[in-house]
Amino acid sequence: MDLEFWDSNIELINREKLDLLQLDRLKKTLINVYENVPFYKKRLDECGVNPYKFSNFDELEKIPFTTKEDLRINYPFNMFARPLNQIVRIHSSSGTTGNPTVVAYTKSDIDVWGDIIARQLFSLGLRSGDAVQNSYGYGLFTGGLGLHYGIEALGAIAIPVSGGNTERQIKIMQDFKPAAICCTPSYALYIAEVGKEMGIDFNNLQLKVGVFGAEPWTDQIRMEIEQRLNIDAYDIYGLSEVMGPGVACECTFKNGLHIAEDHFIPEIIDPSTLKRVERGKIGELVFTTITKEGMPVIRYRTKDLTNLNYDTCQCGRTHARMAKTIGRSDDMLIIRGVNVFPSQIEEVLMKVKEIEPHYLIVVDKRNYLDYIEVWIEVSEDIFSEKMNALEAFESSIEHKLYSAIGINIGVKLKEPKTIKRSEGKAKRVVDMRKGEKP
């Protein structure tokens, strides 16, 4: 097969050269954070790593990890390595509960981001002139704008549909004839379902590529999407703390996601011992950014579980491949691509005084889409004899959850003792997607 490359010098680079490139960029990054981020200066001083004399990868292991908690503590701008007048964009995690995590980009960061994604879309066969329907949500979430500028950098036509309004998505798919769609894999299946109801034959559309991410998915889901939409479905990975979508992406061989190693150094650690695992073993993914200016992260713990494969891929690319993520090392839930921590929900509920300490977060899939609801037992404090009052109570909590967390969470009132009591630590989350039962 005749393969084309966006930048063969980088994509086919041999490991030795890549190591040198990474080492050089890593050193520059360490100097950058040492000089510009007090948090990192303190960290590096404490662990005795001198960024000016940094010379081999083993030293990286001496540097403590950066966690989401570190980002929260330094909210909003203390992790930035550039003055605000050099920052042109910020993104952040959702939520008003607690402090969200804020990330920053310089003009050059935005350009690099676009170039990385353009390279990935190119590797999937997309070219200038192809239209790409981008159905990720736009806004502070990195999915929409991240993919968007990658599509434009490729020279393809970005259709910024954003999420929702599925019938319109399908009309656009028919009329604008996009060659590719970007969204979450579950939304792709939902589109297939709605399309079927509308009598659409996806074989007759021009769509040939799907770029899906923001939530974990299996090869079985891939097969289903590919069959129903008549496309090739590829996994793209990223998180805002490291950059956004594009940190890694599959190639046409669908055999692992190539990490953009010219920009990110991956490590896999054992989440309990925090030591690096043997090459190939499953553990938690950790990233160090080596080209970011606005907000580099050093050894950022993603909490995503996967393993790495350093063999050269059939496509010829040398960049290490991560397996599709297989889960989390924390209790974060991913609901339609949005990250939700049970503690965020708890914090809202705890502020409503009538709510008994008995509640349960229930997550499931309905019609291919994730949904999340909170079960609350109706105590006498809540119960008034009017139906309207109960409904108003439900919707007031729903509103509070929405404004704090940014996604719709249904509230279901239940009779007392419906929710199982536990002896030890209360089980607050039932994820029916994993076969759990309330």
Next chain:
Amino acid sequence: MPIKQLTVFLENKLGRLAEVARILKNENINLQGFSTTEARDYGILRIVVSDPDKAREALKKAGFTTHIADVICVGVEDKPGELLQILDTLTEKKINIDYIYVIAGTRVVLSVPDIEEAEKILGEKGLRICF
């Protein structure tokens, strides 16, 4: 004087209403009448019983969420025009009814925002307030 109505929160699940009826029977409490809201995921059961406090205790013990509310009870006869008389009286004074139902054949239970006022108005019209 208003009567006491017992209200019960019920999930829309098979057998829940029967459970309430069973508890009342076991406690030897007479059920004079009841109404339910149409259930979605849950609904409200409203009952008038011989001993509301005892009934409430029993239901609470069995894990039900309950509430006691004052409602007006008006005696009517089994003949045409009886309901209209109540409604006309209240409508004339611009009193809106939140809900209304019949108990034990010849009594109508209704809820309004200001019970005392409505009872006075109905009494002045010669309607029989039961308690």
Next chain:
Amino acid sequence: MTANKKFWDENISTASKDKIKEIQLERLRKTVKHCYKNNNFYKKRLGDAGVNPDKINSLEDLKKIPFTTKDDLRDNYPFGLFCTPLSEVVRVHASSGTTGNPTVVGYTKNDLDMWAENLARIMYDVGVRKDDIVQVSHGFGLFTGGFGFLSAAEKIGCMVIPISGGVTERQLKVMKDYKSTVIACTPSYCLYMAEVAENTGVKFEDLNLKFGFLGGEPWTDSMKDEIEKRLKIKALNSYGLSEVLGPGVSCECLEQNGLHINEDHFIAEIIDPDTGKTLDIGEKGELVFTSLTKEAFPVLRYRTKDISYLIDEPCACGKTFIKMAKPMGRSDDMLIIRGVNLFPSQIEEVLLKIKDLEPHYLIVVDRVNYMDTIEVWVEVSEKIFHEKIMDLEFFEKSIEEKLYSSIGIRIKVKLKEPKTIERSEGKAKRVWDKRKEK
């Protein structure tokens, strides 16, 4: 570029009338030729009207060119009015709605740069600098509002918070924590934010907000006073429409007595909407725009249907561009609901497809708490009435879903008893816009 110069581009912003006319004529010639040469629709239009693109000798010749209307855009859906090959197009935007065909506009890379330049100039000239932090609360997606301000503010070098619309508590938290100095949104959303701020104890005098670039809907001076008083900002009227560009066509300066039109990129005319005759400066009529620099989607004499008049007098701000009065209504029945354009016919089309629905309906528009509300009243016939409340609710919901999926905004459906909705002898009155009674 020095940070303290007064104008983004003094040569242009303060150019003499003659100089501007010279630029306009040269660019008009180019645009007409471009349209004629590269687009069949325009070629035929111009040919039929006897316009020889090589013989545009003065700006007066513009009057010979036929108008372009929204219907022309619809008839040439989706890409029929593009004047460059798709391989040069990198972005499309579109009006909302699947009912009928939406209007689609395309941008080349140069167009996007030109767009950012136009709006950056507007923002810079009123005092926005690279140190500013710009909260973009317009929606992103196919709607042009969000992207317009994002790119323009990035061009100036501001830090942009692409927060998009909704979740007002979060908007306020962001405004407070990230110290936003500029906000872009609809004027009614500003007032809604003020309302929520008051309820949640946020005081605008403690915030850093200086400017609001507000648009997407017509608004009055009293609304401006209210916004300035409550948000402690300069509230500037920003105007644009996707068919012509998006935001950046014109905007108020700090004098706030008219919106300077970016005359080097657009020629504005005012016409009598009935006769099509060009009106004089100062006469009220329909705004018509001709784009002068657009590549993918130029427009010749595009009828905006917005009612305004032109103001040609020296402005104390020093800018020489002609001004338009803030738009004061429409020459058609288009409704603007929270910045989204909506035609009653779009609603009608959805309703008429619903089986068993009586042909009597009323669209009720209001402004509650400074936010536009829209509902549709439909009469309950025996055909749809079943004895279960649930069935009726389900019916309501299903119409709401249909309206949402084809129009893209939430419209509440209210079931009414038969004969509630007034019958009329002649043309039925389908819209009750209570905002006009306030």
